[in-house]
Amino acid sequence: MGIAGTLHLTALQLSDNDARFKRWLADVADRPNGFASVDLRGLTAEQRLAFHSAARAAYRELSTREGIADASSHTYNVMSDLISMLDSISRGEPPETPPTDSVSDNTPIQEDLSQIWNNGAD
Secondary structure (H helix, E strand, O other), X not given: OHHHHHHHHHHHHOOHHHHHHHHHHXXXXXXXXXXXXXOHHHXXXXXXXXXXXXXXXXXXXXXXXXXXXXXXXXXXXXXXXXXXXXXXXXXXXXXXXXXXXXXXXXXXXXXXOOOOOOOOOO
């Protein structure tokens, strides 16, 4: 729920100049639990920067909503963790990585923005 909400709110903040990326990210947010994930390394550098900027804008907007910024908001907590990670990376600190026994190959796979699961995604 937190990841889907984060992706949804981030997609809303993306510029209409990259409608394809915006539509794809909104579609990912609407996928069933377990399939709503994005490997940012699989995006182009331009898309990663757009994602980072949109995520920060979404977090700022979410932070102003009354009753949202508390421990019961899954999306707020995930967004807070995401922004902390982005801040850490921008300081030159390495991002957290999953345990090596749970990862078979750490090579990023290019995200396919043409892969749309839900016809109604805008």
